[in-house]
Amino acid sequence: MEVTTAPAKPQFSAAAQAEIKRIITRYPEDRKKSALLPVLHIAQAEFGGWVSPEVQDLVAETLDLKPIEVYEVSSFYTMFNLKPVGKHVLEICRTGPCMLRGSDELTENLERITGAKVGETSPDGMFTIKMVECLAACGFAPVVQVREKYYESLETPEAVDAMLNELRSMIHRPILPWEEQKNNA
């Protein structure tokens, strides 16, 4: 019989734990659940850009919630990826104002260049293409969001190339403010 070891239970880093502790104090003592969305964002940043069931269970445990309270929330909000993703998720805005300024063409170009179709990850694991609704940047359309950064006015091949080159050269995701604070301490 083949022996398989259960995957190691995910753990938050010390910096993340400190940040979560700080976040919880923002809400009344009996309202820890309020910290759920901010903590899910931290979890997604910590664990490779998506929240696995194990990671969601960890979030539940951290906030004294039942796992279902996390699942029903993570599945309602579109920002949480419930399946593994590539190194960079290209979130292309497809709503009216971006469509008027060429988001359909942009999507076709990004599919062609990366080799990933919408909803898929490129063969090299570098890019996942995800269509999203209005990103509130309509005056700078078309727009792609990657993590916390907006790439705007992607109307020319040069602008698209510049974005992709920047992302390809990025080995690690950018350090988040609460991670910096920990390093300074």
Place this chain on the structure above:
Amino acid sequence: MGRKLLTEHINVEGIDTFEVYRKHGGYRSVEKALKTMTPDEVVEEVKKSGLRGRGGAGFPTGLKWSFLAKPEGVPRYLVCNADESEPGTFKDRQLMSKLPHLLIEGMITGSYALGARTSYIYIRGELLYVLRILEKAIAEAYAAGFLGENILGSGYSLDLHVHPGGGAYICGEETALLESLEGKRGNPRNKPPFPAVQGLYARPTVVNNVESIAAVPVIVNEGGEEYAKIGIGKSTGTKLISACGHLNKPGIYEIELGVPVEEFIYSDEYCGGIWKGRELKAVVAGGSSVPILPTELILKTAAGEPRLMTYESLSDGGFVTGTMLGSGGFIAMDETTCIVRNTWNFSRFYHHESCGQCSPCREGTGWLEKVLHRLEHGHGAMHDIDLLVSVAKQIEGNTICPLGEAAAWPVAAAVRHFRDEFEWHVKHPQEATRAGAVYPGKAVLA
């Protein structure tokens, strides 16, 4: 050139820091309110200003504040709605990222007026980078003694926090926002009770848009009556307009309410006309939820009066020949725009964003998207056009929150004003679905 009450200093270098913001007159309203005014006096000034909710509904802010229940010994909250997601609208993002201290100042003065001791800014999750900017600015305000215990020795204390959403348009609806802030799915609540009585954590709560709160400092500094002198009639003060679509100069413009629509679109002070030397075909003037108008009705009312950028003028003619100022998301479409495709795109948005609680919205938005998809892709029938109107009517008024109306209105208006273009899609399916095809217009068709 109109007055800039909110964005006068937006391009000053370093205005996102406490020091520079303060040098340019920042936080004066906090000093004035806490040292020389009672909370009720602040509410009174906001009432006098005639300020109307800038998120889209246009409800008078001072009146909303005066509805807040104030039972003894029960905490109450001011929550800023920074869940900017209405397609066409991107003013709050700019305001918060460039002038974070303006919003913070408004939150402090507003919280004092309402007697809130803890306040939250609920910002859409996609704007995490703006959340970082706000948190940095909040830390500066604490360090300078404008937040925390006993602000400026007044005895008034306030904590202010920023809370990210997770990606859901519906959380811009105030009760869905409160659910979300409590760590739940963003399902709008049945009303009553209204948030003014039972809001966040079932406590009395006021929810205001970013731009509304950002107007509070200038109202307190200059007085409500002074503020009300700007604008026309019940449209007082300035408004941030998010101009986008096929314009030469898309961007954020702070206008004095009352600027003619024609001037706003064509003058170089504002949008500089339509791109590529083309003609204007249609405008969605107040975010994707409001009725679309063809050029002749957006520039002039049905009575032939010039249309102005005010709540009243834009809604002149009701939904038959008018529209709404809404959130000020101004989407211009040139002569090559396919109205059917655009309407389908917006319907897909509302279908995607329906929370699914109410059947008329959950099912109706799906039907609107499906029928529009087949019309746009050459599989529609003539009766589909009336079916759209019928579905829209059945959604309207039958849902807990206004997302139902937001989905129904744009479809009904598109059919009302551009029926011939829908019919052309049915009669000429191959031509209509050809890449780059443009509806030839009534004259050619006749």
